[in-house]
Structures are given as structure tokens and as C-alpha cells.
Amino acid sequence: MSDLARWFEGPEALETPAYVYDLDEVGRSHEALRSALPEAAELYYSLKANPHPAVVATLLDAGCRAEVCSPGELRAAVQAGGDPAEMLYSGPGKRDADLADALKTGVRLFSVDSPYGLDQLDRVAGDLGADVRAVVRVNDDTPAPGQGLTMTGVTSQFGADVRWVLAEPGRFGARPHVRPVGFHLYMGSNVDGEDALTAQFTQAVDTARRLSAATGVEPELLDLGGGFGAPFARSGVRPGFPHLAERLTTLLSDAFAGWPGRGPRIAFESGRYLAGTCGTLVTRVLDAKLSQGTPVVVLESGINHLGGMSGLRRLPPVVPDLITPAAGEPLTGVLVAGPLCTPLDTWARTARLPELRPGDLVAVPNVGAYGLHASLVGFLAHPLPLEVVVAGGRVTGTTRLALHRHTLLGKDKD
Template identity: 30%
Template sequence: MNTYKEKIMAAVQKYGTPSYIYDGEKLVDNYFNLRNALPHCVDVFYALKVNPNTSLVKLLRSNGACTEVCSLTEMEIALRAGSVPEDIIFLGPCKKDYELKRAIELGIYALVVESEDELKRISQISKALGKTTNIAIRINPDFSADGSPWKMGGRPTHFGIEEARAVERFGDYLNTDNIHIRGIHVYNGTNILDALSVYKNTKYILGLYEKIRKMYNCTFSMVDVGGGMGIPYFANQSALNIEKFKELMYPLFTAFNYKYPDTRIIMESGRFIIGTAGYYAVSVNNIKVNHGKTFIVTDGGTNHHSAAAGTGRVVRRNFPMENISSDGSIDNLKEYQVSGPLCSPDDILGRNIHLKETKKNDTIVIKYSGAYGSTSSPGLFHSHGFPAEVLSYKNESILIRKKDTAETIMSRHINADLEPIPILEPLKISE
């Protein structure tokens, strides 16, 4: 089995549509593409929020990736996928006490603290458990990464503690009971395609690390510089130049490591590693013309892939998409509107998109779908539920997530024992 089309066809024949299909070989290649662009002193932490499927995390873990988690469930997935507490960091702006307790008991590498209140709670829980907890302070810097469509830092957000305050109060943080501060964490942006922008962002964070370390004369053992390396979804974008990235990042990290050899450098990544390894496959249910436009109605849409439908974007653009069943000519593409199954006018996967001549039951594939797919989509819309996920690896199509069914969805509903609803007499309108 070689081409991506063959892999997808094999998975679709076995498990149907709509489904997410991951190319295991491509996933591993992407990981090493990043890994090999960084010196050994940098550890790559895969961000589970991007795609938390246990088998995918396991595949990355077996190739050396560490894990970054944002909830108790993600932490349990990481462990089940073979990660060890020393290779897990836990962040997120709203951690519950039971989540903190589990992380503290496990003794993960660092709990990334997003607020002073959280620091206090970690201190209290650690004290009650008789532990000293390793943490990192998440800082929202005075600097934002260029070229990121979503800015997590450098502006008011609910992430981390703002730079000026963190720098001023760091002495207090260091003196908190039952806490050991490993270092700092900054995550500034996502889907950055310009290597220079990632470099400048990283340089700023390493500088901040150095400044705080010197100011408080403390020995840090970790700096997390985030990441945000992107992939080119749209026709006018070019891929991150990984050679240039390597050229810039290698000397930066190597020099830092020479100065601070005991500091673990962490880069987080999700989209770059898994985005291009994932495909969303849908089948054509019917084709119709409506007000002059030809609609291909498919069995999956915004409910599984709100990113491809452009939810949350000011300017909506099409993800790369292909009809892999059609034997139509590439010289005779036709313009279509590719819709999903929802009763929502925005449930459009492809607008004015050019595809090979399409017929009923063809399989259409949305590429670059590995990152932020079902996990950030309203899967319960129309009660369709989430789709199957399949890993294509070593010539096999392996089911890695069962699709939801009417039964599995309804099993979460509680059919409450309510009083019978009174039937009202119809109102009599007097003439």
C-alpha cells in the first residue's frame, strides 16, 4: 500500500465514512522532521489538545515524544499511551483541585501555573499531601509572535501571569511553601509559517528566563519556549522552511545549552506534527443545483471538522480537498459547493471549489485534517456523534476510535422520570 489514496480507500472500505484517517508513516516523518531540526538539548512535547487519540499519542511516544496535557483525561491518555510522569507537563487556565491532586501525586515533570491563585492552591494541596511540587510559571509576555493568526500572548488573555507582574513577584513565588519552581513557560501563538518569527519569539523567551534567573539568583532547570510551528492550509501560503528553522534555532539553543547545561529546554508542538498526517473522508450523499450553484451534499461537515468549515474565521478559505473516487479528468474540473449534513447555512466544507466531476457515493477527502479536528467541533449537532478514526500504518487499517452510534449517544442521556405534561385546552376565541 503506497499512495495516500490507497491508504484512505482501504480504510474507508473497512470502516466507512465519515471518518478520520491518519497516515502513521507520515506522522512519524513529521515528528522527525521537527526533531531533527532541533539539537538534542531540546525536548519536543506533543500537545494532546491538538489530537488526543491514544494510539496516535502512543506512536509518537514510541518515537520519543514527551507530552503536554491540559486536563485530567489528557493526562490519563498520555500515561496509557506510554508516557511517564517525568515527561508530562500540565497546563491550562482552569485546573480543578482533583486534577491538581492527581498531577501532584503522580509527580509530573511540571505543573504549569497560570495564576497566583492556582499557585496558592497547588501549595495547599501539596502541603496536605506532604509533597513538594515541581512547577513552572506561565508568563504572558509583553511581546507577541508575528504571523500567528491566534495570539495567546502579548495582549490581554486568560493565559498565564503578565510579564511585569511575574517579574516583580517572582521572589514571592520562589518562597511559596511546598513548591519548587523549575522555570518558566511561554506560549505565544500558533500556526506560524515564518521561521524567523519562531526564532524571535524563542529568543525573547530565553532572554526572559535569563533575566528572571539573574534577578533572583535562582537555579532554574527548565524553560518552555512554546512553539506554534504551522502548516500551509491555503493556496496562498507556503510551508514553514524547516531548513531555515534549523539554521536559526540550532545555534540559538546550542548557545543557551552551553550556558545553562542543566536546563531542560522544551518546545511544544501539535499542528506541525500531526496536521498533514490526518485526512477527513466523507461520502457524497446527493448532488443538486440550487439557485445556480451545484451542491455536493456529504455525510460529514462542521460537526466533525469545524476548522475546514471555517468556523471562527473572518475570511473563510477552503482546505485542500480531493475527490479520490472520480476518474474524471484533471483538465475538466467543475465548480462545486461541498456541504455537510447539518441544517446550518455555514455547514460548507468547500465553497466554489474545483473538483473532478463528482457523482453520488464518491469519496471526498479533506487534507491537512490531523490537527484540531473532531476535538474542536460540535460533534453532537443533530446527534450525529463523532466519527470513527483509523490509523493506516504498516499496510494495515487499524480502528483507533469507534464511531458514535444512536445507542452510545443516547446512553449518556437520562430519561428523567417526570410528571406527565398537562395537555392544555385549546384557547377558544370568541367571535
């Protein structure tokens, strides 16, 4: 906290609240994950975790490709220097206009979730005179163990059920302007153990081989997804995977022995692991009081800046760690709230904190992924946090999202 505080105190202090992104930490995270994967594997950065241009550019410069799933993410990836020809455009539902925009930008690889998705992509590509490649996203038969968020083996908008592909392989074949080149299997997210990661990748590879044998398609590209875990809004460090590269190299070598060449290209995806530990939310205390004998702290930030739908109890609630330079004997049972005009705007009801006063700084660690960009920033229209980029121990840039950009359609009448 002391390193951060120097930028938020004094006559030239940066304003709060602010998300601070440490690009040196982004580089360290990339190096750690890259070393945990087979040398020849491709690595996509999932912009949904954090599309800030400096974060994206750092990862692209390090060798990542961009995985995008919206027009906004595509623009962010291009503006950060990404090559559209190397991007993967995914997502369970795509508008014709979004596909056309991606094709005009130069994207030529799409993840598709159904026969209709293939037909739609073929139609839009045909209208533009483009030929594209697709990986068919597959919803496996059973969930893989050890996941923070299960994304396969259950009823899902993501992918086509394995039994569907096996029963009607012709519906997932080539179209005049779309050539399926492989499969996309994303089993789950926020997995922090090598055994669980190896198990899910083993299951994905086995499923891909079953599909290949049944359909007669030998994939050129196999996207095994990711799920690499990292701490979120809590103190801690990213997990290490010292033996994962060796285990995956053996798995893939055994699985594709005898295939033409060296087998399919293998790709992995990550957002949380690459960006999560780079970010810290710095905010201030607005009020401190007792209510019914309980200490209450009101912050500049609440569920509008961190926690998203979990703040409205639509997902498991986020209970962030709060780091503060304040000294003194900790108070227990502290209610920590944000500034929104709703009793749902709480981060914690039984926090343990030192006595805080209005103006004190507090910080939430490890929110570089699914922080500001996954929050309810439009709810009650409070000012958005500043986004601060640091590298080499100094501030290199500040930006702020534009929240309300209203466009007047038509003309007012007298």
C-alpha cells in the same frame, strides 16, 4: 486519494465518514522536527492536537513527552504508555479535582499562570502529601511576529504579564509544596518560517534572562513553546527547517554562557507539526443538485466533523481542499455543504470540483491535528466518524469515540 479509496470500496469496505491516521507519517514528522531542534532539547507532544492513542503512543515511543491540559488528555497519555513523572500539565485554569487526579496519577510538573495558581497547587499537593515542581507561564510584553495565532503580548488568560512578575517577584516564588523551576513562554502558533521561529525563541530567551536577573532564579527548565506550522485541511507538505537547529544551538549557547553547568534544560512543544500531515478525512457525497443555478454538493461531513467553531463564524472559516477520484471537466462556484440542519454548515461557496454524484468519495488532507477532536461533534448528534489507523500500508485498527454517555443521577420516582 487512490491509496485511500481501496479501503472504502468493495464488499468489505470501511464505513465513511472516517479519519485516517498514517502512523508512518507521524514518525516522519517527528524525525523532521527532532532534527530541527538542538540535540539536547526535550520535545513535548501537545495532546490537544490529536489525543488518539495510536498517534500518542507512536510519538511517545519516538521519544516525546506528553503535554496535557485536562483529565481526559492525562488518561489518554497514560493509556498510550506515557510516564506521568515525565509529563507537563498545563492550562490557564485548573479545578482542584483535576490537580488532585493528576497528582494521584503521578504528575509532578505543572505550568502555572498566576500566584493563585501556585497557591492552589500548593494547597492540593499539601493535602496529598506531595511535593511538585512548576514552571511559571509568562505573557511577554510584546507579540512575536509571524504567528498564525498570537498567544503573548496581548491581554490573555495565558500566563502572568512580565511586568507583574518583575514588580512582585516574591508572589511567584516557592511554596511549602511547590518549587518553581523555570519559565514557560509560548509565543504563538502555526509559524512556518525559520526566521520567525528564531525571532520568537530569541525573544523568549531574552525574557527569561530578564526574569532570572530580576528574581535571582536561575531556571532549571525553560519551556520555549513551539508554534511549528503545518498545512491544515489544504494540500501541501510540512515545512522544513534545515538551519533551525544550528541557529537555536548558537542562540542558547550564547544566552547561557557562564551559567552553572550547561544552563537550563530546554524544552519545546508541538502538536500541529507532529500530527497534522498524518490525517485525512474521507467522506461521501449524499446529494448533488442545482439551486438557483448553483451546483450544490451535500457531504456526510460538515462543520460537525471538521472546522469546529469556525463553521459557526466564531473563528476564521475553514475552506478545505477536496480531493476526489471523480473525473471530468471541473465545475466552478460549487457550494459544498454538510448534513446539518443549519445554513451555517458549509465548507465552501465557490469551490472548483468535478461533477460529483451521491456515493462518490471525497477526501480532505492534512487534518491529523485539530480535526475530529476540535470539532462540533455534539451539534445535532450525527454519527461520529470512524477513526482508522494505518501503518506500513495496511489498516491496523479502527475505533470510534463515544459521544453520548448519559449517567442517571439518583432514582426515578413513581
